[in-house]
Amino acid sequence: MPQLAAARLAARVGRMTASRRAVAAAVARQRGHFTAEALAAALPNVGRATVYRTLKILTEAGVLCRVLMDDGSLHYRLSGPGHHHHLVCVGCGAIQDFADSVVERVVSQLARAGSFTVEGHWLEVYGRCAGCSTAPSAAR
Template sequence: MVKSEEVIEELKKIVKQKGLKYTEQREIVLNVLLHADDHLTAEEIYNLIKTKRPDSNIGIATVYRALGFLEEVNLITSIAFGADGKKYESNTKDHHDHLICTNCGKIVEFMDDEIEKRQDRIAKKNKFRITSHSMQIYGICASCQ
């Protein structure tokens, strides 16, 4: 697993390469996701910042802008929930796929070597070189059934 300091340094490097001003707000949003155990909505991130960093004076619009930027530069990823918006996570975890409850929004991360091998075989058979992939399986969790 990548250390959060390394990811913050990567953020600083990306911002410099793009000729942008480094902002503490982006770092704060990224840090929330680097230390989160769950996938979080923008509102949940905003509420965590307000609780843990009340001095930061970050508004919800700033959180949305920071999330958009961080996703654009591939430091975080999101899962879309239609009208319910997105849930975010950092890109520092090892590869995994998701089971998503369409009723309550619960997300279960999983890794299955057989699925990974099968994807590789399918790609090879079709003369594809996989550069990345994401699997999201939607259904109803045990609590909602």
């Protein structure tokens, strides 16, 4: 788990109820990305509403980020630092973070041109990671 996410998680957990702490502990154990449904299924003693509410709190605190997979499902992932976007591999589901100032500049230019006040934006890029784009004949 990224150090920053761990620190943010620890800061949040101190003020949580026992059931929210159980959700946070399960989040900390996750490797890679996960759905709210899978997390709820792994915590049979915690109500679904608590699972969803805790995921929302952790997302707003910058501990988690949401990733829209190419099948339309929403996954959660421990967040890297700062505002960023995701490269999502449609082959193996691996997710990489990326941040690009050009993307941010384009968004603010579009907003200015359209007299539109931006409150947020979301960008996922779907493709194949290095491992998945390798031709089968050239397999490892």
